[in-house]
Amino acid sequence: NAGVTQTPKFRVLKTGQSMTLLCAQDMNHEYMYWYRQDPGMGLRLIHYSVGEGTTAKGEVPDGYNVSRLKKQNFLLGLESAAPSQTSVYFCASSRAGTSKQETQYFGPGTRLLVL
Amino acid sequence: LAKTTQPISMDSYEGQEVNITCSHNNIATNDYITWYQQFPSQGPRFIIQGYKTKVTNEVASLFIPADRKSSTLSLPRVSLSDTAVYYCLVGDGKGSSYKLIFGSGTRLLVRP
Numbered sequence: 012n013a014g015v016t017q018t019p020k021f022r023v024l025k026t027g028q029s030m031t032l033l034c035a036q037d038m039n040h041e042y043m044y045w046y047r048q049d050p051g052m053g054l055r056l057i058h059y060s061v062g063e064g065t066t067a068k069g070e071v072p073d074g075y076n077v078s079r080l081k082k083q084n085f086l087l088g089l090e091s092a093a094p095s096q097t098s099v100y101f102c103a104s105s106r107a108g109t110s111k112q113e114t115q116y117f118g119p120g121t122r123l124l125v126l
Numbered sequence: 127l128a129k130t131t132q133p134i135s136m137d138s139y140e141g142q143e144v145n146i147t148c149s150h151n152n153i154a155t156n157d158y159i160t161w162y163q164q165f166p167s168q169g170p171r172f173i174i175q176g177y178k179t180k181v182t183n184e185v186a187s188l189f190i191p192a193d194r195k196s197s198t199l200s201l202p203r204v205s206l207s208d209t210a211v212y213y214c215l216v217g218d219g220k221g222s223s224y225k226l227i228f229g230s231g232t233r234l235l236v237r238p
Contacts, residue, residue, distance in 0.1 A: 015169075046228070053213060054170065054228040070227075101169045112158045112217050112226065117169025 013037055015118035017102050023124045024092045032087040032121050034102030041107040043085035044069075044115065045077060047098040054101060060085055061107070092125045099123070130214045135233040144201040146232050148214030151195050157217040159190060159197045164211045164231070173212070174199070201234075209236045 018033040034043065041062050046054040046069075056069030060079040074096060076088045085104075089096060100121045105113040131149040138144045150159065158177050162170035174181060176188040176197070187200040201208055211231040 051230075053230045056226070056228075103169070112160050112175060112215070114160075114172040114175070115162075115170075115226065117171070120167070120169055 015102055015104055015116050017100075017118040017121050019121060020119070021122045021124075023126065024089075025126050026093060028092050029088070029090050030092065030123075031089075032100055032102075032123075034085045034087070034104075034118060035083055036085075036102075036104040036116070037083065038104060038116065039082070040104035040116075041082075042105045042113070043079065044103040044105075045075070045085065045087045046101045046103065047071065047096075048101060048120075049098050057087065057100075089123075092123075094125045097123060097125045129227065130216060130229045132212075132214050132229060132232045134230065135235070137235050137237065138204055139237050140205055141203050144204050144208070144234060144236075146199045146201075146212055146214075146234070147196060148199070149196045150214070150216045153194050153216050159188065159194075160215045160226070161186070161188065161199045162213045162215065162228075164213065170213060170228075204234075204236045206236050206238065208234065210234060 015036045044059040045057040048054045055071050057075050058069055058077040060066045063082040066077045078086045102118040103115040105115045158175055160175040161173045163173050164170040174186050174188045176190050178190050181188045189198040211233050213228050213231040215226045
């Protein structure tokens with residue numbers, strides 16, 4: 012049981028390049044999330060998904076797109092990378108939430124540097 | 127939006143009890159209060175969750191007063207390995223729109 016895994020661990024991009032970050036979970040969770048964390052800051056929610064084939068915007072969605080074609084995978088895409096997107100990206104998953112907050116399980120993070 | 131306010135940083139010494147208070151004046155009736163811990167270069171990890179009064183597990187205790195406008199995370203007898211950032215979260219919405227809002231957290235430094 013690997014939990015939540017993220018690929019790649021580290022990436023350097025030039026401004027304007029595109030890339031896709033992959034998140035995979037093996038806990039059969041319904042919900043998945045993408046966060047970014049800038050130095051010395053808390054996590055900010057980019058996009059999230061409450062089930063296969065569904066996605067929704069979080070706090071800071073601009074410049075990112077996501078897809079959830081399979082329940083276990085959640086992809087984060089940067090179509091045209093900008094230096095402001097230099098950050099650490101965390102993926103998380105949880106069981107379906109109702110009124111009680113379900114525990115989110117986080118991946119190890121992907122460090123992205125945009126030059 | 128339910129927002130939280132925590133101290134930016136705290137210092138402690140090994141063996142002491144540490145209490146971190148979080149303010150959440152606009153907490154909704156159905157919201158739970160959850161605390162996460164984050165070590166450098168790692169994703170956050172769930173510590174404890176509660177709705178009211180007191181919750182205790184093997185790691186920490188969570189105290190929530192009757193008005194639920196604040197909560198206190200209590201770490202008994204901290205060690206150097208408890209040095210981390212601690213986040214207090216309350217929910218934003220429920221059901222299919224459920225998501226969490228992370229603040230800046232409290233940086234706890236435990237000294238020898």
